Amino acid sequence: MSIADRVAWIAVDWGTSNLRIWAMDAGNDLLAERSSDQGMGGLDPSQFEGVLLGLIEEFLLRDRVTPVICCGMVGAKQGWVEADYVAVPNAPPNGDAATRAKSDDLRIDVWILPGMKQVAQPDVMRGEETQVAGFLRDQPEFDGVLVMPGTHSKWAHISAGEIVSFQTFMTGEMYALLARQSVLKHSVAVTGWDDAAFETAIGEAISRPESVAAKLFGLRAASLVSEQSNEAARARLSGLLIGLELAATRPYWLGQNLAIVGAPEVGAVYAKALALQGLQAQVIDAQPMTRAGLIAAYETMKGTQ
Amino acid sequence: MSIADRVAWIAVDWGTSNLRIWAMDAGNDLLAERSSDQGMGGLDPSQFEGVLLGLIEEFLLRDRVTPVICCGMVGAKQGWVEADYVAVPNAPPNGDAATRAKSDDLRIDVWILPGMKQVAQPDVMRGEETQVAGFLRDQPEFDGVLVMPGTHSKWAHISAGEIVSFQTFMTGEMYALLARQSVLKHSVAVTGWDDAAFETAIGEAISRPESVAAKLFGLRAASLVSEQSNEAARARLSGLLIGLELAATRPYWLGQNLAIVGAPEVGAVYAKALALQGLQAQVIDAQPMTRAGLIAAYETMKGTQ
Numbered sequence: 001m002s003i004a005d006r007v008a009w010i011a012v013d014w015g016t017s018n019l020r021i022w023a024m025d026a027g028n029d030l031l032a033e034r035s036s037d038q039g040m041g042g043l044d045p046s047q048f049e050g051v052l053l054g055l056i057e058e059f060l061l062r063d064r065v066t067p068v069i070c071c072g073m074v075g076a077k078q079g080w081v082e083a084d085y086v087a088v089p090n091a092p093p094n095g096d097a098a099t100r101a102k103s104d105d106l107r108i109d110v111w112i113l114p115g116m117k118q119v120a121q122p123d124v125m126r127g128e129e130t131q132v133a134g135f136l137r138d139q140p141e142f143d144g145v146l147v148m149p150g151t152h153s154k155w156a157h158i159s160a161g162e163i164v165s166f167q168t169f170m171t172g173e174m175y176a177l178l179a180r181q182s183v184l185k186h187s188v189a190v191t192g193w194d195d196a197a198f199e200t201a202i203g204e205a206i207s208r209p210e211s212v213a214a215k216l217f218g219l220r221a222a223s224l225v226s227e228q229s230n231e232a233a234r235a236r237l238s239g240l241l242i243g244l245e246l247a248a249t250r251p252y253w254l255g256q257n258l259a260i261v262g263a264p265e266v267g268a269v270y271a272k273a274l275a276l277q278g279l280q281a282q283v284i285d286a287q288p289m290t291r292a293g294l295i296a297a298y299e300t301m302k303g304t305q
Numbered sequence: 306m307s308i309a310d311r312v313a314w315i316a317v318d319w320g321t322s323n324l325r326i327w328a329m330d331a332g333n334d335l336l337a338e339r340s341s342d343q344g345m346g347g348l349d350p351s352q353f354e355g356v357l358l359g360l361i362e363e364f365l366l367r368d369r370v371t372p373v374i375c376c377g378m379v380g381a382k383q384g385w386v387e388a389d390y391v392a393v394p395n396a397p398p399n400g401d402a403a404t405r406a407k408s409d410d411l412r413i414d415v416w417i418l419p420g421m422k423q424v425a426q427p428d429v430m431r432g433e434e435t436q437v438a439g440f441l442r443d444q445p446e447f448d449g450v451l452v453m454p455g456t457h458s459k460w461a462h463i464s465a466g467e468i469v470s471f472q473t474f475m476t477g478e479m480y481a482l483l484a485r486q487s488v489l490k491h492s493v494a495v496t497g498w499d500d501a502a503f504e505t506a507i508g509e510a511i512s513r514p515e516s517v518a519a520k521l522f523g524l525r526a527a528s529l530v531s532e533q534s535n536e537a538a539r540a541r542l543s544g545l546l547i548g549l550e551l552a553a554t555r556p557y558w559l560g561q562n563l564a565i566v567g568a569p570e571v572g573a574v575y576a577k578a579l580a581l582q583g584l585q586a587q588v589i590d591a592q593p594m595t596r597a598g599l600i601a602a603y604e605t606m607k608g609t610q
Contacts, residue, residue: 085530122527152488152522168522170487177482182475183457209515210552217457217473222427225390247515 003031007059009067010108011294012052013287014074015127016041016151019051020287023059028295032059040073040080048080049103052110060107068110069294069301072127075099075112085117085124089164092116092133092293095301113297116163123168127290128154131261134292135284136161144257147274148286149266151176153245155252167252169245172266178216179237187223192231198239202273205243212244242273253279261286308336312364314372315413316599317357318592319379320432321346321456324356325592328364333600337364345378345385353385354408357415365412373415374599374606377432380404380417390422390429394469397421397438397598400606418602421468428473432595433459436566439597440589441466449562452579453591454571456481458550460557472557474550477571483521484542492528497536503544507578510548517549547578558584566591 008026012019017039023032038051052068060066075083083099098111115126128148135146140161148154151172157164179188205212219237222228228236246253253274258281260267260274267283274281313331317324322344328337339360348356357373365371380388388404403416420431433453440451445466453459456477462469484493510517524542527533533541551558558579563586565572565579572588579586 117526117530119530122523122530122533124526124529167519168526169518170483170522171518173487174483174521177486178475178479181482181486182478210549210555212553213474213476213546213549214472214553216479217475218427221422221429221473224429225422225424225427228427241518244515244518248517248519250515 004059004061006031007066009069009298010056010059011291011298012068012070012074013127013130013290013294014070014072014079015039016073019055020290021055022291022294023056024295024298028298030291040076040078045078045080048074048101049105049110052108053105056108062107064107065109066107067298067301068108069095069098069113069298070101070110071113071130071290071294071297075114075126079112080110081112083112083114085115086129088116088118088166089162090116091162092129092136093297094133095297095299098297098301111301113294116166118166121165121167123166125154125166125168128156129163130293130297131286131289132156132158132163132293133296134289134294135259135261137292137296142257142259144259145252147258147260147262147270147281149260149262149270155249157252167249169248171241171245175238175241178241179234183220184216184233184237187220187228187230187233188237189230189234192229192234194229194232194235197232198235198272199276201236201239202243202246202276205240206247206277209244209247212240215240238269239273242270246273246277253277258282259284261289309364309366311336312371314374314603315361315364316596316603317373317375317379318432318435318595318599319375319377319384320344321378324360325595326360327596327599328361329600329603333603335596345381345383350383350385353379353406354410354415357413358410361413367412369412370414371412372603372606373413374400374403374418374603375406375415376418376435376595376599376602380419380431384417385415386417388417388419390420391434393421393423393471394467395421396467397434397441398602399438400602400604403602403606416606418599421471423471426470426472428471430459430471430473433461434468435598435602436591436594437461437463437468437598438601439594439599440564440566442597442601447562447564449564450557452558452563452565452567452575452586454565454567454575460554462557472554474553476546476550480543480546483546484539488525489521489538489542492525492533492535492538493542494535494539497534497539499534499537499540502537503540503577504581506541506544507548507551507581510545511552511582514549514552517545520545543574544578547575551578551582558582563587564589566594
């Protein structure tokens with residue numbers, strides 16, 4: 001029996017810069033995984049089907065229609081098809097809410113999950129709601145705050161199976177712009193770390209958030225007029241920006257039940273920053289959560305088909 | 306008499322991205338002005354002399370050595386020749402402190418003014434100290450704070466003819482990165498303005514500086530889920546970043562005598578932001594101040610030659 005014979009459906013996390021595909025069997029066990037840098041940011045609406053087929057060809061059978069369930073920026077206005085936002089407070093959208101994407105190949109039936117929006121304090125997410133769905137599949141009784149660090153980190157208040165409210169920070173994108181494209185690029189190392197510099201910066205940013213704006217240029221100046229290493233500058237830049245995020249999210253984490261869902265490396269950095277505030281948070285790898293959220297969506301779609 | 310016959314010396318403001326040249330007569334009156342985008346950021350040390358000669362050829366005479374006095378990033382480590390920093394507190398460096406740059410053409414004698422550094426709270430400037438020198442030539446008794454907005458805005462505490470301390474903010478560079486290269490580029494107009502959006506953002510940033518980190522992504526979200534115009538987003542982004550700068554510099558401006566030295570457009574924006582805090586500041590065009598600072602340096606060099 002080939003792998004294609006065992007595939008029941010395909011789960012897809014299609015973000016701005018990357019694309020990740022999981023071939024699933026009828027028991028929702030993972031058969032195979034593929035990834036690519038063909039994120040939606042670089043694609044024209046007409047290109048999505050071709051990119052997808054290029055990655056999943058070996059999982060398809062000629063005489064079978066294979067369901068494909070996608071989450072992420074693929075459902076944005078500039079994506080394959082727009083999957084309209086669901087407003088909070090609400091449970092993360094399940095399969096019922098998916099939008100069908102037009103495809104020419106008869107072997108696939110493609111569905112895209114909506115993102116979520118918040119109107120009062122304008123905010124949006126696409127993809128993270130599926131991580132939340134996956135997390136709630138494992139911990140349905142969770143009441144507290146999920147931190148999802150990344151390019152745009154999200155803080156979501158979860159209660160009774162719903163996302164009550166959320167807030168987005170451009171921390172990851174700001175870090176990348178400042179470290180790679182600003183005058184700081186001359187002073188910030190690409191790798192390396194200095195725990196003490198990170199801890200000091202976290203403390204400074206939380207106690208005096210307004211001072212972060214001044215301290216950023218100080219990273220450049222310190223490498224010119226004092227002995228600051230570029231590795232220390234890297235940790236310090238990270239600490240200043242994450243510290244500013246923690247200063248703003250204090251109402252989210254103070255006395256709350258916290259869990260971090262993210263890529264393991266950045267998740268550990270956030271856990272360390274929160275630990276400095278005396279908070280212990282579980283750190284959970286984001287990818288399996290996204291997959292679990294897509295499984296939850298597939299299960300709710302099966303019931304309606 | 307050709308213009309070259311009347312030229313006594315040449316003043317140069319050579320920054321990272323731009324280069325401005327003024328041909329001066331013996332009475333320090335301006336004879337002609339040239340500018341170019343051949344800033345030091347794109348030049349190799351061996352290229353400075355050629356770039357300069359290309360712009361000043363018509364001002365030179367074969368049988369005369371014409372002094373050329375430069376300020377700005379041309380004196381950085383990666384510039385024509387490194388002109389070492391003078392530490393604050395100190396008066397802006399005069400002609401005595403200039404470093405001679407090697408040149409092959411016998412018709413020119415090139416000098417570069419040093420920048421200033423601050424060791425305790427690491428900071429550096431190259432070029433702004435010459436604006437301060439020019440400003441003090443006009444207002445030698447000034448006691449207060451000079452704000453010099455720009456790519457990297459500087460706040461300098463001036464007393465008794467000296468720069469006592471200063472602080473740099475990456476506000477202009479952050480604005481450019483966020484407005485042109487981040488996810489916000491889809492929501493922030495290139496031109497246009499909304500006074501009310503600017504004023505609201507200034508107030509929010511000053512009263513809750515830690516909230517700025519959250520409100521940046523809100524600019525993108527508001528254009529997706531509400532009716533915010535891209536012109537309002539432009540004014541709001543400017544207000545959030547300048548407001549954060551004002552939150553950090555409160556000890557510099559609260560109850561202080563203030564003057565803004567900058568390009569007229571950005572100077573007016575800072576004046577408006579400060580006026581919202583009840584502060585009236587004179588706005589002074591930066592270019593004539595730089596030229597006046599170079600004149601002050603030329604005068605002090607003449608005495609030592």
